[in-house]
Amino acid sequence: MEKIAFLGLGRMGLPMARRLKDVGHELRVWNRTPGRAEDLDATDDPVEAVRGAGVVVTMLADRVALAEVAGRIAGELTPGTLWVDMSSVGPEAVAELAGQLPSGVGLVDAPVLGSVGPAASGGLTVLAGGAAVDVERARPVLAALGTVVPCGGPGSGAALKVVVISAIVGGVAVVGEALAVADAYGLPAELTAGVLGSGPLAGLLARATSIEADFPVRLAAKDVALADGGRVLAAVAEGLNSRPELADRDLARYVDALRAEVVAAAR
Structure with missing residues (x-):
């Protein structure tokens, strides 16, 4: 196992x-805000973290943070x-990162599907893009985190993540509005959920109502904004951004807010 800088x-x-760490990898960690990893070998200097590491893993909020760290x-x-x-x-940021790397440094883009629970248990889906030799070298690290899906050349993992997350988030928003319409009609919640949950929308319904x-x-x-998509995705991004009070709450709470508006309007 190679030494990892995370x-x-x-x-x-x-x-x-x-x-x-739990599966046996040696790693040194760094975070912009200190004090989050008292149980790990942490440093307050990212340069110190990567010194001597064979593999550098970044899990950062956005392309600005990635560019800053790079x-x-x-x-x-x-x-x-x-x-x-x-x-x-997104793939554009991956291409920018590749352009910053010294000769001889490999790059794999490997965004994940899944939430905090699967992240802790190794149940994520890892979308890996890059040169085949680099993806194979990264596999022992990625496989510890979940199921590895090779996607193709550089940037392909990042591109597929944009596609999938746009479909998921957009679908959750649509199901949320459909539930709000059902509330406006006065339909019993159990009836609506039972019918929606028995068809192809079952997964999106479960995500829209998750606790x-x-x-x-x-x-x-x-993530939706990364797609730079058409009217539907643009509307979804606008709707999400219109709820700053929910910024740090789970996506399902956005659905709750949509439904609460209908209830309040009916009073």
Whole structure:
């Protein structure tokens, strides 16, 4: 097992780093905000974290954070180092990162599908893009975190993540509005859920009404915006961004807010 530098200990990054430690990987961690990893070998300097590491894993909030970290550490990486970016930043940001890396440093884009629970248990789906040799080298690390899905060349993992998360978030928003329409008609919630849950929308209904998931509205809006899609996705992103009070709440709470508006209007 190669020494790992893990940079970014947010909602997903921290349980992922702990998971890698639990399965036996040696790692040094860094987070922009200190004090989140007292049980891990942490440093307050990202350059110190990557020194001597064979694999650098980043799990950062957005492309701005990724570019900032890359600006601090890219020049310190030596040939043979492999950078595995697991952030949800889109293929353009991955291409920008590749352009910053010194010759001989490999890059795999490997964003994930799943929430905090699967991150801690190794139950994520990992969408891996990059040169085949780099993806295979990264596989022992990625497989500890979940099921690895090779997607193709550089940027393909990041691209597929944008596609899938746009469908999920957009679908949850549509199901949420459908539930609000049902409330407006006065339909029993159990009846509506029973019919929706018996067909192809079952998974989206479960996500729209979840009380266990932890995917903040602000990150859902950011991920949908990466698609730069048409009217539907643009409307979904606008709706999510219109709820700043829900920014750090799970996506399902956005659905709750839509339904609460209908109830309040009916009074």
